[in-house]
Amino acid sequence: MNLFSDRKYVISAIFISLILIYLIRLFYIQVIDKKFKLAANDNALRHKIEYPERGIIYDRQGKIMVYNEPAYDLMVIPKRVKTIDTSDFCQMLEITKEEFIEKITKLKKQKFSSFKPEIFINDISLETSLPLQEKLIKFPGFFLQARTLRKYPLKIASHALGYVGEVDDKIIAQNPYYRSGDNMGLSGIEKSYEESLRGQRGVKIVMVDVYNRERGSFDGGKYDTASVLGKSLYSSIDAGLQEYGEKLMQNKVGAIVAIEPASGEVLCMVSSPTYDPNLLVGRAKSKQYRRMLLDTLKPLFNRATMAKYPPGSTFKLVNALIGQHEGVINENTLFSCSRGFHFGGLTVGCHPHASPVNLRYSITTSCNSYYCNTFRNTLLKYKKTSEGFTVWRNHVLSFGLGKKIPIDLPQESSGNVPTVKYYDRYHGAGRWNAISIISLAIGQGEMGVTPLQMANFCTIIANRGWYYPPHLIKRIDGGHLDTTYLKRRFTTVDRKYFEVVVESMRNVVTNGTGRIAQLDSLSICAKTGTAENPHGKDHSIFIAFAPMNNPKIAIAVYVENAGFGATWAAPIASLMIEKYLRKEVKRPEMEKRILDANLLPKKSDWVTKK
Amino acid sequence: MANRNSEAVFQNIDWFMVVIYLLLVTMGWLNIYAAVYNDDHTSIFDTSQSYGMQLVWILSSFFLAFVILVIDGEFFPTFAYILYGIFVLLLIVVLFAGVDVRGSKSWIEVGTFRIQPAELAKFATNLALAKYLSNVNIKIEKTGTKLIAASIFMIPAAIIIMQSETGAALVYAGFILVLYREGLSGIFLILGAAGVVLFITTLLVDKAILSIILGAIAVFAFLFIRIRIRNILAVAGILLLSLVAVNGVDYAFNNVLESHQRKRINVLIGKEIDPKGAGYNVNQSMIAIGSGGLAGKGYLNGTQTKNNFVPEQSTDFIFCTVGEEWGFIGSTVVLGLFLLLILRIIFMAERQRSAFSRIYGYGLASILFVHLAINVGMTIGLAPVVGIPLPFFSYGGSSLWSFTILTFIFIRLDAYRFQILR
């Protein structure tokens, strides 16, 4: 029967060749082709992102202004959800039954990831979560996942601090660090110090099974990166002063900015009306944001850095300094004033006062005629008006006006100081002169200055000619401040011309237009101002610093539609100085008058802070 | 007498075979542990888990192996037909009284255990075929002989197909190799291979085009064969058969098969891509094996099998665990061991004096080979996904018992070879 014994070779050859084919195939998919390895990682590994806690922001005294409060996302594992008493559940979460059904069916449809936890409701506050935590035991498939929300315990400085929100597609496209669902600072300090505050995200690689259930860390966590905590920031804001300023400004529209002259540190930045920064956190955020966006008083608008007002009479100080530097006036220069400045058919009116007027008296009494003459002479000094104007304008710019100063906030208006080009276009080239633009002499007309710029300008006078760019953050824990804020800047006006202006500002308070701001023996120096408002009542302006020598605070106050600077802005500034330097306000009558005043335009739907 | 007999048996046992058997069984057990390993159940002896149960199956298999070794060698040829008859009856009984498991009616329940007679019928079929073909008066050239031999393995295969276990039935096709060894013309092997190729091409190529191609091949054949009536008739006959087959397959594919079966075939032959559907298993299986690389991820370190990305990971797709955790090197070792085992069986079969033992040996080698080829082939995308176990590796009592019985009957027959004078 062994006739066919040779066939054992054929059969063996078939067996061997097939095994060889298999080995070649195995060699190909295991050693040569890399796509299976990638696919395997894709299958089994999940990159879990660990978000570090965002940095805390402290005030000048170390009081916490912003911290992170635990909050929760209600998570759901669709596969584990059992039939539940939906009415009870929905009532607990304040959602409708329809919303619940829509959400759960949508999540349940995802085939292979139904064991993957999904967010059911996000940003649940700690208070809401506590009763929820107990009840959730009755609802399998649901659990709370911790995260954090920004919390503002003092409920102040909303404009300076800004807010945090989810990144949009545009940001993701610009900055590869962010992924969909990430949070980042969207305004204020939260935005400008985003990189310090956010820290560094960590990545943990975990293994998951086919149902997306976690199965422990991959390769003993060898490829994980730890998250780095966000850096804490120490703000220069004095929370007490800020809070007091916001209180004084309640029922008023305007802004207060106070700066420590020696350092450029912003002591307070009030923009009124304001809002409780906690409103722009968590679930209610978008609703609140929309509501405030529609408010005619624009509570979201940071007037301190964004609103442009004419500087009014406070700008006379600038012209006094430029005039001296340009040699067109000195301490003894006299100009007459008969109820104003008259040139040809043009009259710039003035209130009744003694005449002629010298430099000191012109500041104390705020004489318009004096500054029209000074301004005209400054420009006339040069052959061409445009040349003289350019010289004048460059001096003005050196006071931090008409440009971004800058400040460490993302939103800052540069204000407006018109250019030669502007007037050439408006009047025609060579067809304008000092008289055509005489309103600049007294800070009216096309000039636009922000309250921040005013406060900074006041700082310059307090310092007799220099400033540090104002900043809200004085120290970054484990980081360095931008050197921009550490370099002194000087004006183009010589230091020696400042003293007479400072002394005159002191006289404004002792026996001039700003007597209301007087505070016993404290040597407050100030200047009143009133900005013409074509739309209604004039804006009340007041700038001040104190004490006269070695000043500790420089402040600018704007109150919209409030009339004379002396009436509202001056007492507010004075109270602020008292609060800051004396820690305690001992002028209850003045305080009460301000607190009780409602200077809001009528027909407003704005309701102040709750 | 029995005592002396069994002593002789243990002296003559082919220990080489036994060692390979033990190696494969142990490796299978360790891989099942790795495939279903999780942190909650870490003891490999935990019988609530499949690896624990597999140990029970392994120990019971050892007992079965021992029993087979002490049975008189004459028992198997003597009772071949009777055993065959019993199993064919059992298969028919299962067809009517079996338990429905995942759409296939091929299990009988004994207490808490489920046994699949389709698995166990293999050794009985092998015995019956060996018995029939070892008959001295048998002439394989005779059509009658061919038909009877074929029906010996076609009958159980047909019943198994009726149980919806197509994969298990497919294994019986392996017996063609046995017939070939015993003198069946090589044409049948070629025809068989051509049939498979034709079947797949029919599904891939439009039947009109295929008919033209077949016609062209026939014309060429006419040009090259010697012009004799017989040859012309043969070529014409083959052409006719092919055309009928082409249309038949096409008809069957479109009208007989259910849509999910069609889809499965389409994905297999690459006509449809459906990563989460019918092709999902193969795709995941290849990812698991492919991710193993040259040296593998290390024992218990596989991410794909352990985390259930691969379906049927402890049964039909157990080779994925080997590929993922032991890499190309481990896969080569396992395939090498199997090849060594099969070649050893052929070597042993050829040294038998008894035709019965030799034919049985070839039957065993063929069954092992078909299982290996289809099972491993499907995990690497070279064979259709039909659920058949990897011998000695896959989890399951019926399968392990079946292969143990198959193997140890042969070891017993081999040990007995000196006592046969025929």
Ligand SMILES: [Zn+2]
């Ligand atoms: Zn005057």
